[in-house]
Amino acid sequence: MVQKLRPWKTILSIEVHSDKPVYRQIAEGIIAEIKRGRFKPGTPLPSTRQLAESLTVNRKTIVLAYEDLLAEGWLTSVYKKGTFVSGKLPQETASYRDHTREAVRPGFSFNAPLLSGDPFITHKKNTIVFDDGLPDVRLAPMNELARSYRRIFQQNTRWRMMGYGNPAGCDRIRGAIADMLVRDRGLRADTSHICITRGSQMALYLTAKALIQKGDYIAVEDPGYAPAWTTFTQFGAKLLPLKVDAEGICIETLEKLCKKKQLKAIYVTPHHQFPTTVSMKVDRRIKLVELSNQYGFAIIEDDYDHEFHFQGKSMLPLASLPNAANVIYISSLSKLVAPSVRIGYILAPGAFIAAVAAHRKMIDVQGDSVMEHAVAELMEEGAISRHVRKAYRIYGERRESMEVLLQHYLGDKAAFTKPAGGLAYWISLRDVTDTRELATVLLWKGVSVIPTEQFSFGGASLGALRLGYASLTPEELEKGIRILGDVL
Numbered sequence: 001m002v003q004k005l006r007p008w009k010t011i012l013s014i015e016v017h018s019d020k021p022v023y024r025q026i027a028e029g030i031i032a033e034i035k036r037g038r039f040k041p042g043t044p045l046p047s048t049r050q051l052a053e054s055l056t057v058n059r060k061t062i063v064l065a066y067e068d069l070l071a072e073g074w075l076t077s078v079y080k081k082g083t084f085v086s087g088k089l090p091q092e093t094a095s096y097r098d099h100t101r102e103a104v105r106p107g108f109s110f111n112a113p114l115l116s117g118d119p120f121i122t123h124k125k126n127t128i129v130f131d132d133g134l135p136d137v138r139l140a141p142m143n144e145l146a147r148s149y150r151r152i153f154q155q156n157t158r159w160r161m162m163g164y165g166n167p168a169g170c171d172r173i174r175g176a177i178a179d180m181l182v183r184d185r186g187l188r189a190d191t192s193h194i195c196i197t198r199g200s201q202m203a204l205y206l207t208a209k210a211l212i213q214k215g216d217y218i219a220v221e222d223p224g225y226a227p228a229w230t231t232f233t234q235f236g237a238k239l240l241p242l243k244v245d246a247e248g249i250c251i252e253t254l255e256k257l258c259k260k261k262q263l264k265a266i267y268v269t270p271h272h273q274f275p276t277t278v279s280m281k282v283d284r285r286i287k288l289v290e291l292s293n294q295y296g297f298a299i300i301e302d303d304y305d306h307e308f309h310f311q312g313k314s315m316l317p318l319a320s321l322p323n324a325a326n327v328i329y330i331s332s333l334s335k336l337v338a339p340s341v342r343i344g345y346i347l348a349p350g351a352f353i354a355a356v357a358a359h360r361k362m363i364d365v366q367g368d369s370v371m372e373h374a375v376a377e378l379m380e381e382g383a384i385s386r387h388v389r390k391a392y393r394i395y396g397e398r399r400e401s402m403e404v405l406l407q408h409y410l411g412d413k414a415a416f417t418k419p420a421g422g423l424a425y426w427i428s429l430r431d432v433t434d435t436r437e438l439a440t441v442l443l444w445k446g447v448s449v450i451p452t453e454q455f456s457f458g459g460a461s462l463g464a465l466r467l468g469y470a471s472l473t474p475e476e477l478e479k480g481i482r483i484l485g486d487v488l
Helices: 021-037 048-055 059-072 090-104 142-154 158-162 171-185 202-211 226-234 253-262 282-295 351-363 370-383 383-410 434-445 474-487
Strands: 075-080 082-085 194-197 217-222 239-244 265-269 297-301 329-334 342-349 414-416 424-429 465-466
Touching: 021 090, 021 265, 048 059, 048 239, 059 075, 082 226, 142 370, 171 194, 171 342, 171 370, 194 202, 194 351, 202 226, 202 282, 202 297, 202 329, 202 342, 239 253, 253 282, 265 282, 265 414, 282 297, 351 383, 370 383, 383 424, 383 474, 434 465, 434 474
Parallel strands: 217 239, 217 265, 265 297, 297 329
Antiparallel strands: 075 082, 194 342, 329 342, 414 424, 424 465
């Protein structure tokens, strides 16, 4: 099995006429691969018989090589399981690896975006993770999705989706999303106005690519969504922060800004503002669209968790307003199914969608057409709607539990308002300014929170935390909030 995975003849070189014994050449060859990092601790090695056959040497030669490596600490043997690279290597290996890493650094320059935070942190098992408002993947309709996926492959016409398709996405998923937007969000939508992407972050990236030229002014919320800022600046935009209060972005400040600068666009999260969770009031929504039409700038509306609004009637998107001709609407199905199901979308005028699809084709000729058909089938059959109703009930209960827990454990340490919607709370801390230090201490206690300095445009302390609650059970919420209270 292992022999098939590793072409040992190309890895280990044997000099027949060398003064060095063959078994030692093999041993030193394996050591060299371990030092290079190609054979990591725990890597299984072939049996002595397999390796002997692969290298065309006597089995006793391999036995001698393995015995040396076991004695020197490079390998370890597990009874009835085999021989493996040791989990505790000789000390010299660490310094050798550092040297080799330094030696292979590229000799050319390149652009690396400065992302805020680390979205790929791997937490220890049993860590209570307060994310920024993600759904609970344990609730995702994975069985239904798997069945739908299999059915797509069993269809007689499955060959049609194996080739290249429309870079804007398959017609079936675009049609299903258009029907949902018309039915549930009051939008005017058809397939020609929709481009499918691999999640909302790609949607934002492609929007910026098609929209921004170097030197363009883009207004953004402050505090706000840092990955969007990074995306805009990568394309040469100059960002203009606008303060957010209890009613959303400050429209009066925006109007003054329009008289001084020629805005290309404004990026907003009006339904549940990120990170503060407030909803933009109706009068500000109307005024924002009017300013867009008056001064000719685009509105990039990021509606990242529209379905989960618990208090009062859910507001319709800016894009639903009758005169919203300049709105580029971005959303995703990730909050409906699971973050790993990478289906986002852009709704915009047809000409803009054609430009976005052309840019998308340059980096990703088409999306996952099989997954698109499978999710579209679930939408058509009502499985997604049923899942949303179930998740809505559970998240609503967790929202109520979160309020009780915050009052009990943080009543004298923080202030908060129960959010009308969204999947996170925004809490203002009474005696804490540096949430980075707080996050470090909490992590030692088994609780992960996101430092909110990254949400501030200037990096200043906000003295607050955004605590996602939807992905945690009531028991996990109780434990996490209790530890947070103790640390504070």
